[in-house]
Amino acid sequence: MTLALFLQHLANALSLGSLYALIAIGYTMVYGILRLINFAHGDVFMLGAYLAFYAVATFLLPWWAAFLLAILVTALFGVVLERVAYRPLRDSPRISVMISAIGASFLIENVGIVVFGGRPKGVLVPDVMNVKLGLGGVSVMSVSVVIPVLTFVVLAILLWVVHRTKTGMAMRAVSTDLDAARLQAIDVNRIISFTFGAGSLLAAVGGIMWSYKYPQLNPLMGTMPGLKCFIAAVIGGIGSIQGAVLGGFLLGGIELLTVAFLPTLTGYRDAFAFVLLIVVLLVKPSGLLGGRHVEKV
Amino acid sequence: MRTLGLVLGALALVSLGACQKKSSTPTTVKIGVFEPMTGANAAGGAMEVEGIKLANEMFPTVKVGDKELKIELVVSDNKSDKVEAANAAQRLVDQDKVAAVLGSWGSSLSMAAGPIVKDKKVPAIALSATNPLVTKGNEYYFRVCFIDPFQGTVMANYAFKDLKAKKAVIIREVSNDYSVGLARFFSDSFKKLTGDEGAILSELNYNTNDQDFTAQLTTAKSMNPDVIFAPGNYTESALVIKQARELGITAPFLGGDTWETPEFVDVGKQAVEGAVFSTFFATEVPITETSKTFLDAYRKQYNKEPAAVTALGFDGYLVVRSAIEKAGSLDGVKIRDALAATQRFPGAAGHITFDQNRDATKSAVIKVVKGGKFTYLTTVQP
Incomplete structure (x- = not known):
């Protein structure tokens, strides 16, 4: 294998991994606050991509306006989803909320099939995302450079919010102990709504970037990325924002390098992701960067 | 006076109902449309259904014996998924009791229905599924296209x-x-x-x-x-x-x-x-009289050019309709035998004769994407 070929494989892996990382951050945030695995995250991701598509295709907005509008509407949708599907169950056993999340996921998918139609749609990729960049035999599209940059910008902003702002302090308090946080006069509902809004906004950013990289939409497009990014979040240590980014890069790297170096095992590409999940759960259940705290039972 | 009218009316209704009960032969024939309407193959399914529906609108009835029966299409979504496909096929033969099945786009999906139609002796016609295994060893599965x-x-x-x-x-x-x-x-x-x-x-x-x-x-x-x-x-x-x-x-x-x-x-x-x-077919080279009928009707209704599989959907419907007519019965075995005996049936996408493996032998056309359109290059004879 030549150096150029190896670098090309590496570039491909980084580009996929950063996309996983971007979506995994939203997953891990919601889990960090509520200990809830938001199964509808992948479908919120799909919704964001569709909104941006219609804003461009039907309302003829420029792509950046469509992007902003779509992520804001999706964030709002996340807040409403929490209000309707999760808040009424906050004092119920955790399993009820999880079932409600699965229900919400199926509902969004099937309403998506009715409203958007079952046939896939081709996305018009903005020109700035569609520039071919080449360097010494390695060639990538500009969108594959934008995504990692975006991922690290988002990571930096989130770390700043969580560790340097009052809202972030309240988030950490809610995450540690919800009732104790309420006793400290923290508006728990507001913090949870904020978290869902931010998580859904990130899902939308991920969804739109995904549709620029793989310009094809269908109502079930969120299922597999949703699962993969859940795995990425668990590998990194669910609840840890840095962990989600690390997990995303690891997962993308392992997937693509499997295909590149073990071509006969390509059919088992997804299986590798799930095997990795099992191994991490067996060896280090809290994930690579997970907290050291013991689960209270 | 009003009461009398009501009573008479009720009597008339009862007698009508009685009449209908007496005639045991049904007034409609159900044909199952077994296609992916959602999921990865939804576009393919939708194009075949377009052809089937168009044919149904143009030829809505079938003569069985001396009775003219209405053909009712029952669409069952196999969701582009092999497991769901088996469920969808089972539903068509068990619950809807269809006389025949059309579809599915995608060889894997058709193969999932194979054992089910064979078991219940309901003839099925694959429209564009080209894998040889769809019809191989299954005397109830036919296809109106060539094989891989x-x-x-x-x-x-x-x-x-x-x-x-x-x-x-x-x-x-x-x-x-x-x-x-x-x-x-x-x-x-x-x-x-x-x-x-x-x-x-x-x-x-x-x-x-x-x-x-x-x-x-x-x-x-x-x-x-x-x-x-x-x-x-x-x-x-x-x-x-x-x-x-x-x-x-x-x-x-x-x-x-x-x-x-x-x-x-x-x-x-x-x-x-x-x-x-x-x-399978290019609109630039109509093959039979049916091709022209189909193209005119399609263009008039949809205002665009049909895909090859839409023509095959049209043909599948016509072939099974003609087989029911020839069989003179809604019995699965008789329809199957009539299908097997089909000789040079003039379909929109060419003449259909089933060989011993129930596959149609047809010429292939080669197309190229040019200016965002599928453009005809050449025809290859078998």
Whole structure:
């Protein structure tokens, strides 16, 4: 294998991994606050991509306006989803909320099939995302450079919010102990709504970037990325924002390098992701960067 | 007076009901439409259903014995999923008790229904499923299109004779029977033509619903093939070609009949220009009188050009309607026998005669994507 070929494989892996990382951050945030695995995250991701598509295709907005509008509407949708599907169950056993999340996921998918139609749609990729960049035999599209940059910008902003702002302090308090946080006069509902809004906004950013990289939409497009990014979040240590980014890069790297170096095992590409999940759960259940705290039972 | 009227009316209704009960023969015939309406293959399913519905609107009844029965279409969505396909087929034969089944787009989906229609003795007609295994050993499954050994040869010939290709890379959708089968027939034929056992540089795999093919394509690029044969589902294929062009691969892409969907061009855009594939029918070359009837009706109703599989949907409906008429009965075995005896039935996409494997022998056409449209290149006789 030549150096150029190896670098090309590496570039491909980084580009996929950063996309996983971007979506995994939203997953891990919601889990960090509520200990809830938001199964509808992948479908919120799909919704964001569709909104941006219609804003461009039907309302003829420029792509950046469509992007902003779509992520804001999706964030709002996340807040409403929490209000309707999760808040009424906050004092119920955790399993009820999880079932409600699965229900919400199926509902969004099937309403998506009715409203958007079952046939896939081709996305018009903005020109700035569609520039071919080449360097010494390695060639990538500009969108594959934008995504990692975006991922690290988002990571930096989130770390700043969580560790340097009052809202972030309240988030950490809610995450540690919800009732104790309420006793400290923290508006728990507001913090949870904020978290869902931010998580859904990130899902939308991920969804739109995904549709620029793989310009094809269908109502079930969120299922597999949703699962993969859940795995990425668990590998990194669910609840840890840095962990989600690390997990995303690891997962993308392992997937693509499997295909590149073990071509006969390509059919088992997804299986590798799930095997990795099992191994991490067996060896280090809290994930690579997970907290050291013991689960209270 | 009003009371009397009511009583009389009620009496009339009762007697009408009694009349209907007496005649035990049904007034409608149900034909099951077994197609993917959602999921990865939804576009293919929708195009076949268009053809079936058009035929149903033009020929809504069938003569069974001396009675004119209305044909009712029962659409069952197999969701582009092999497990769901078995459920959908079961529902059609058990619950809806259809006289015959049309579909499905996608060989794997049709194969999932195979044992079910065979078991219940309900004849089924695949419209565009080209894998030989769909009809093999199943005397209740027919098809109105050619099969992949022929299609693979056609494309291998095109690669060797027209493109003067000596080395090829194959990229297949490994979880799709159609793609794997067609890739093998292409490979066998291409090796024979070039007389070179090493003419296929590599066979690379991907899964249905995959979106990232950069790893496979980077490998393909390093082998520097003259041509890439990549049969598979239309959206995955469009993404494969798009990512190949982004990686700087310039070799021409060849594929099979599944590429002929608007979504292939819609997703692939500029990247799929010049992609060449084989299919069943081209609107530029009508074959029979039925072709003209079909084209006129379709253009009038939809105001666009039909896809080849839409013509096959139209044909499937007409063939089964004619078989029910000839059988003079709604009995599955009798309809099956009538189907098997079909000789040179004039369909929109060519004459249909079923061979001993219940497959139609037809010519193939080769099309190329040009200016975002599927353009006719040539016809290849079997």
